[in-house]
Amino acid sequence: MIWNKEIECASREQMREIQSKRLVEMVKRVYDTVPFYHNKLKEKGIEPRDIKGIEQLKDLPFTLKTDLRDNYPFGLFTVPQSEIVRIHASSGTTGKPTVVGYTKKDIDMWSEVVARSLTMAGVTKNDIIQVAYGYGLFTGGLGLHYGAEKVGASVIPISGGNTAKQIQLMRDFGSTVIACTPSYAAFLGESIAKENIDPSEIKLRVGVFGAEPWTEELRTEVQKLLRIKAYDIYGLSEVIGPGVSMECDCQCGSHINEDHFIPEIIDPITLEVLPYGELGELVFTPVSKEAMPLIRYRTRDLTRLHADTCACGRTLVRMEKCLGRSDDMLIIRGVNVFPSQVESVLLEMEEASPHYQLVVSREHNLDTLEIKVELNEKYWSDEIKVLEGLKKLISHKIANVLGLTATIRLVEPRSIQRSEGKAVRVIDNRKLK
Amino acid sequence: MIIKQLSVFLEDKSGSLTDLTKILSENNINLTALCVAESTDYGIVRMVVGQPERAVEVLKQNGFSVNLTNVVCIQVPNKPGGLYHVLQILTNNHINIDYMYAFSIENAALTVLRSQSVQEMIRVLEDNKVTLYRESDIYQLE
Numbered sequence: 044m045i046w047n048k049e050i051e052c053a054s055r056e057q058m059r060e061i062q063s064k065r066l067v068e069m070v071k072r073v074y075d076t077v078p079f080y081h082n083k084l085k086e087k088g089i090e091p092r093d094i095k096g097i098e099q100l101k102d103l104p105f106t107l108k109t110d111l112r113d114n115y116p117f118g119l120f121t122v123p124q125s126e127i128v129r130i131h132a133s134s135g136t137t138g139k140p141t142v143v144g145y146t147k148k149d150i151d152m153w154s155e156v157v158a159r160s161l162t163m164a165g166v167t168k169n170d171i172i173q174v175a176y177g178y179g180l181f182t183g184g185l186g187l188h189y190g191a192e193k194v195g196a197s198v199i200p201i202s203g204g205n206t207a208k209q210i211q212l213m214r215d216f217g218s219t220v221i222a223c224t225p226s227y228a229a230f231l232g233e234s235i236a237k238e239n240i241d242p243s244e245i246k247l248r249v250g251v252f253g254a255e256p257w258t259e260e261l262r263t264e265v266q267k268l269l270r271i272k273a274y275d276i277y278g279l280s281e282v283i284g285p286g287v288s289m290e291c292d293c294q295c296g297s298h299i300n301e302d303h304f305i306p307e308i309i310d311p312i313t314l315e316v317l318p319y320g321e322l323g324e325l326v327f328t329p330v331s332k333e334a335m336p337l338i339r340y341r342t343r344d345l346t347r348l349h350a351d352t353c354a355c356g357r358t359l360v361r362m363e364k365c366l367g368r369s370d371d372m373l374i375i376r377g378v379n380v381f382p383s384q385v386e387s388v389l390l391e392m393e394e395a396s397p398h399y400q401l402v403v404s405r406e407h408n409l410d411t412l413e414i415k416v417e418l419n420e421k422y423w424s425d426e427i428k429v430l431e432g433l434k435k436l437i438s439h440k441i442a443n444v445l446g447l448t449a450t451i452r453l454v455e456p457r458s459i460q461r462s463e464g465k466a467v468r469v470i471d472n473r474k475l476k
Numbered sequence: 477m478i479i480k481q482l483s484v485f486l487e488d489k490s491g492s493l494t495d496l497t498k499i500l501s502e503n504n505i506n507l508t509a510l511c512v513a514e515s516t517d518y519g520i521v522r523m524v525v526g527q528p529e530r531a532v533e534v535l536k537q538n539g540f541s542v543n544l545t546n547v548v549c550i551q552v553p554n555k556p557g558g559l560y561h562v563l564q565i566l567t568n569n570h571i572n573i574d575y576m577y578a579f580s581i582e583n584a585a586l587t588v589l590r591s592q593s594v595q596e597m598i599r600v601l602e603d604n605k606v607t608l609y610r611e612s613d614i615y616q617l618e
Contacts, residue, residue, distance in 0.1 A: 420541055425543070457539065
């Protein structure tokens with residue numbers, strides 16, 4: 044099933060036409076209403092009438108996360124506050140939160156792209172969907188909620204956490220779809236296994252997981268634990284929230300809803316646009332948003348784009364699973380480290396669980412990396428030599444993948460903090476100036 | 477003759493052993509024998525208790541990582557050469573011991589033995605007239 048065949052299967056020419064028309068209109072609109080963009084375009088010597096279509100996108104200036112913070116809270120809105128019907132904000136661990144606003148029309152568009160996404164995963168009005176993303180300032184919960192209602196599915200707005208209740212409703216209501224972060228999905232699966240619940244009582248068939256980077260290994264693990272097919276949904280609040288892109292049944296990358304979010308891949312150093320198939324930083328221009336359109340927003344996510352028609356029939360450009368956000372990348376003793384690399388190693392080993400945490404510290408001007416690993420209870424031994432052997436094995440495999448020695452610390456199951464369903468993968472204690 | 481020993485994984489942090497014994501105390505579970513094996517960042521607490529299944533249940537409910545390990549408990553005379561006599565039997569029968577712990581009161585010493593080949597160990601010990609504790613004996617030790 045395809046939710047919006049006209050758009051999702053449009054020819055490349057048709058898509059460029061839609062994008063061109065919307066871009067021209069949007070550039071004029073932000074020039075007239077947002078002082079930040081007015082000045083930025085003027086600095087570059089660009090007048091809105093110079094922009095004739097999508098081919099000139101590459102000439103436009105970039106927008107960075109810091110630009111959003113500098114214009115905190117409503118500086119980038121193009122409409123008066125009376126037109127805004129919703130405000131979301133990022134958690135903002137460093138400084139001010141990132142604020143985004145939506146008009147009524149924006150919410151409709153968001154619901155449309157999430158409806159397309161859920162349809163890609165085979166969700167229909169006959170499904171019961173448990174939305175276990177956090178509801179609130181975070182875009183996950185409400186984003187999925189509106190899209191699922193648009194599809195006509197029965198929505199259980201349970202929000203994140205409260206695992207016992209999640210499992211109870213899953214059994215009592217017969218939920219067929221679960222939407223949450225992949226780490227929470229793994230946790231739910233383990234909890235169900237622990238309680239010795241008859242698998243026939245759980246009717247789940249589809250998982251819609253996103254909001255944090257995850258690996259193919261974790262996908263395999265969660266699919267096995269919950270006996271479902273797991274789909275990757277991608278999004279970021281600056282662009283809209285979940286529903287920027289989504290995997291179809293072929294799972295050969297995520298289809299970007301590019302009539303609303305024009306994607307580019309750039310070289311993060313030279314800032315030149317790279318051709319399809321090359322690895323670089325993903326940039327989005329959310330071109331149809333009323334309240335807060337952005338020009339060439341740099342996501343820091345590293346990936347590749349592919350424009351060939353998918354086996355599912357959709358022509359929407361596909362992005363590969365992100366290797367990680369460059370924001371998530373740690374530089375430890377000069378070595379680039381992504382938490383997802385550690386995850387891949389751990390998931391290859393049955394004895395370890397996908398719950399881990401990287402703790403980076405600096406002692407005597409030397410970076411140290413400690414990796415806390417929760418043991419898989421099924422495999423833990425009561426013999427020190429077995430556990431020490433396991434630590435050595437993990438350490439050895441990590442060193443092979445990262446090119447860096449890490450201290451492995453085995454910790455009790457369920458002892459690593461899980462906040463709002465989003466796993467805390469990194470604690471960086473280095474005080475860098 | 478197999479005794480189910482509780483093995484609990486504890487992180488090396490202040491109060492974790494206290495928390496463990498608090499739960500056992502609140503549930504009226506008595507410890508017959510206990511030993512702590514420690515590494516740099518964690519420890520394993522091995523315990524012999526009267527009602528191992530119930531103890532596992534309450535510990536799991538309280539979030540402890542616990543499992544049961546098959547061990548053998550023997551009675552050794554509390555005199556020089558008592559343990560030597562038993563170990564000699566095991567060595568002669570090629571049975572390796574992974575770990576053991578013991579304590580003695582009055583005339584006897586309770587010794588807990590763990591081996592990969594528990595059944596074989598029991599057979600050899602019985603053949604050699606070593607006194608083995610049964611699960612019901614452990615209850616009485618409470």
